[in-house]
Amino acid sequence: MAAIKAIVFDAYGTLFDVHTVVEKCEKYFPTKGRMISEIWRQKQLEYTWLRSLMGRYEDFWRVTEDALTFALKQLGLETTMDVRTDILHTYLSLKPYREVPDLLKQLSRAYTLAILSNGSPNMLHAVIQNAELSDCFSYVISVDERKTFKPSMEVYQLAPAKLGIPKEETLFVSSNSWDAAGAKVFGFQVCWLNRFHQTFDELDSRPDFIVNDLEELADHLT
C-alpha cells in the first residue's frame, strides 16, 4: 500500500450524527422521534440512489425534505409547513460524534483532510461551521457539482481532482458500508468506520481495514 497523504471523510453518519434530529422530532411528536428519524434517513438514502438512476437529480436539501415528508406521511403524522421546516433545519446543526472534534484536529496536523459528501454546499458549510470544525478541512467537496450522488464513480473522482493527490494515496473513511464499498471500487484506500457493529454490505468489495471510532483510526495510522 502507498503511504497515505490525505484522508477524505464522508460527513453524514460518519462525522455527524444524523439521529441528532430525534430530539426535535420528539418535541413535536412525542415517542415517535426515533421512528421518524429511522424512516427519514432510510428514505433520504433511497431517494439519492433512485434520483441518480432516474436521471432526476435534485440537491440533498430537497431530497432530505422529501424524505422527511414521506416519513411523516407514512406514520400518519399531520403537520404544518412551519413544523416541517423547523425539523428539517436540524440538519444544519447535526452534532459531531463525541471523539470527532479532537481527533480531526489531531489528524489534520499530519494529513490533508477533506470531506466528500452528498450534502449540498450550503448544508455542509453550515454543519461544519456549527460544529466549529472549519479549520480542520482543506477541502469540502459536494457531489452537487456532478449532479449525481454516491456511489457514482464520477463523484469519488472529485476528490483526487480537487486535492491533486492520487486515489491510491488517499484514505477514504465512511460509516456507510455501501459508500465504503463504492470508494473501494473506485480505487481509494478505504476504512470502514463501523460505529454500531453493523454488517458490511455484500457488494463484492471490502474495506482495507475497519475501526470503531476515529481514535482507533488514529492508532491504526501510527
Place this chain on the structure above:
Amino acid sequence: MAAIKAIVFDAYGTLFDVHTVVEKCEKYFPTKGRMISEIWRQKQLEYTWLRSLMGRYEDFWRVTEDALTFALKQLGLETTMDVRTDILHTYLSLKPYREVPDLLKQLSRAYTLAILSNGSPNMLHAVIQNAELSDCFSYVISVDERKTFKPSMEVYQLAPAKLGIPKEETLFVSSNSWDAAGAKVFGFQVCWLNRFHQTFDELDSRPDFIVNDLEELADHLT
C-alpha cells in the same frame, strides 16, 4: 389520455409475492422467517440501485443471493451453502397473489400483456412457468440485456422497443412505488398497485391512478 393497447407488469411484489420465502426460512430458522424476508427484500433492492450506480452490474440471481447472505449475517444466523441454496431457490416458485391468475387471463383477452422485470431471464421463465402463467404474456422482458436495473430510463425503454407500442399507449403496473414513479417519469401511463396501504414515494412523480388489486384494475379499465 391515449387508449391503452398494452399492459406491462412489474413481477416481484406486483404479481408474485416475494414473501413466499418466509415459510422456507421458518423451516431452517424458526420464528425468524419474516425478519429474514424483510431484510432480504430491502437489501435486494438496495443492491440493484447501488450496483447500477457503481457500474458494477451483476444479474438479479446473484444480487438476490448476496442479499440473502447479508440478511443471514446481520441476524447472526449460521448456515451452510446447501441451506442457503435451498432458501434461494424459493425465488423460482414464488406464489402469484390470489387474484392474479384469473385476472391476467381476463386482461390478456383485451390487451397485449408483458412483464418488465429486474429478474434475470432464467428466474422469470421459472417463476412464470411454475405459476402456469406463460400463456398470458406476449413478452417477458428482463433488464439483463441492458446490464442495469430499474429505475434507469433505458430499462423502461425496452418495453416500447419490444412491443412496438408507444409508451403513451402502454399502461405500466407496479406495486413498488419507486418503480411506478420511474415509469411515470419515462412516460408510460402508470397504475400503482397498492396492495398493502403503503405510502407513495416522494419522487416528484405520481401514478395516473391507484388500485388495491388486479380486480380493481380490470374494473377501472372497463
